[in-house]
Amino acid sequence: MRRLTSLGRLASGLQAACSSSLAAVERVAWAVHVRGFASTEDASISWRALQQQGVKVNPCNSPHHPAAKLAPPAGEELSVQEAYNNESTCFGCGPSHPEGLKLKSRRMGGAGLGRLQAEVSFDPKYCAFPGIVNGGIISTVMDCHGNWAAAVALMDKGCLPRPPLTLTATMAVSYKETTPPSTPLLLRSRVLSIKEGHHGPGPKKSTIEVEVTLSQAVDAGEAMVAASDAAAAGAEGGPAPEPGEKILAVGRGVFKQLGALRSL
DSSP states (O other), X not given: OHHHHHHHHHHHHHHHHHHHHHHXXXXXXXXXHHHSSOOHHHHHHHHHHHHHTXXXXXXXXXXXXXXXXXXXXXXXXXXXXXXXXXXXXXTTTOTTOTTSOOOOOEEOOSSSSOOEEEEEOOXXXXXEETTEEOHHHHHHHHHHHHHHHHHHHHHHHHTOSSOEEEEEEEEEEEEOSXXXXXXXXXXXXXXXXXXXXXXXXXXXXXXXXXXXXXXXXXXXXXXXXXXXXXXXXXXXXXXXXXXXXXXXXXXXXXXXXXXXXXXX
């Protein structure tokens, strides 16, 4: 009889804990629905509630995940593609495409949403001319990287267990320099704006504008030229290269949320 009583108390306790976690998630979900974002306090409550329900809130094991303090990296850091959609066969970023580019975008530090970075190097078979990578291949990785930046930004902004599904509406690429094959390059992204959809019932569907840059490390002489170009770019409102780098291409994409979450 005592054992049955103890089991009953345990069951009641678990039920209360689950109800409390669910209530917390519902409160945050309503706050996100009304305001379009979660406050710092709401975010902390939401990430913790998801964790209590068994959700792995930092599956990419990144120190830059907004819930990294709650869920410290445990193991090798994964790209967002590997962490959230490992079965994807997208040519540009799908981990499971046998002949794809297999872009691996990882979280990076810095202020703002959608901050992802990827190391890329293009095979010479993708050259349009000897020593010059085809522009379509460059726009492909920019499209994929920007799309993931948009989805991850919405996930972080709304404290979601997975990134929502987003699709490319437009992608415009400005080619500043020729891109060489077989050379280590860096893709970086940042979200420029997020516009909420309708204000009626149902989930909001956002439109996200993302900037993506493709950069190459350069020597001191080229760095000085790049710095001069950076000043000119800044005056025109364009992105500035990181120290010791030059920008090869800049992409601006608009991505639209469909509402559904990406599969794991």
